[in-house]
Amino acid sequence: MRIDILTMFPELVAPWLDASLIGKARRGGRLDLRVHDLRAGADDPHRSLDDAPFGGGAGMVLAPEPVFRAVEQAAPARPLLLLSPSGRPFTQRWAEDLAAGGSLGLLCARYEGVDQRIADHLVDGEVSLGDFVLAGGEVAALAVVEAVCRLVPGVMGNEASAREESFAEGLLEYPHYTRPAEFRGWAVPEVLRSGDxxxxxxxxxxxxxxxxxxxxxxxxxxxxxxxxxxxxxxxxFGMLGELDGTGPVVAPGEDPLS
Structure with a gap:
């Protein structure tokens, strides 16, 4: 799996890619993760990437010339996706498709966003983590990297984890418990200790x-x-009546199927 990340702040991204399971898989050769500095495309002494928007308005916009130049120099893996709050919502199914594809590029925007010609003619699509705005695309890019890379065979220690977790079948994941069997008066559901x-x-x-x-x-x-x-x-398990609105209401924090 190859993933290229293009960012103004490679020093924020690079250390994260070397940590935990992602870092281990990267060192083991299962993941080819590359970080590129967008400022490599700048040609002025200040290595500027942004400019004022046409028509006025608050903030600055990433200019097309240095961004196109940086991307063309890096020749990142495709599809190249722009992290943007106006992009297509990221889902587990999309993560599965990207993992199966074997390659991916992520372009991190900053400021008020990018010149529209970058979105129209440089990238292959836009991706959003949700209906909120971040200062830049780096955090969102790392979330996409983790969601995709953990689906690559050999990255996770237990392959069954990816099959059983939230959204794998369009459902949220069931609750988990570990030792001790009783903690401050709260017991682990009997069924989990039954051996059945x-x-x-x-x-x-x-x-x-x-x-x-x-x-x-x-x-x-x-x-x-x-x-x-x-x-x-x-x-x-006696829960059908509750969901149909005819059974007892379970208080927040109470285990409904214990």
Whole structure:
């Protein structure tokens, strides 16, 4: 997997890429991560990248000449995506597609954004982390890098983790517990200590359904709602009535399927 990141601040990005699982995979040759300084495309003594916007207005805009020059010099992997709040929302499915593609470039904007000709004629698309604005694209680029790279075979220690986590099947992930079995009066659900792996799997699936229905009903709707099998599973753990609005309300923080 090759990923190129083009940024005004390579010193912010480079150390992060050498840490944790990403850094280990990079040193092991599974990931080819390259950081390029956009200022390499500047041709004035101040290495300027920005200029005032035509028509007036607040802030500065990344100019096309130095950015085009920097990208053409770096020859980054494609598709080259611009980090932008007006871009296509980033999703787990998109991360999977990018990981499968084997290469990716990320262009980090700053200030008020980029000259529109960069978006129209230099990059292959725009990506957004959500409906909020950052000072620049570096944090967003690193989020994309981690989401994509952890799906590359051999990067994560346990490949099953990527299959079972949130959004892998359009559902939020089930809750996790570890030792001790009881902490300050709060016990780990009995089912997780039962040794019945089939029941544990069903419980986790039911938890994922309940959590998604409560916190992200839009995700459940996108899956077509609850299937007959889902309803049977929730009924097994006494949760179907609650989701249908006929059962007890579970207080925040309480485990609904324990």
């Amino acid at each position: 792996h089939g029941r544990v799997d069903r419980w986790r699936r039911a938890q994922a359904l309940v959590r998604t229905a409560r916190r992200r009903p839009d995700l459940l709707a996108a899956r077509g709602g609850l299937s007959d099998a889902d309803r049977a599973l929730l009924a097994e």
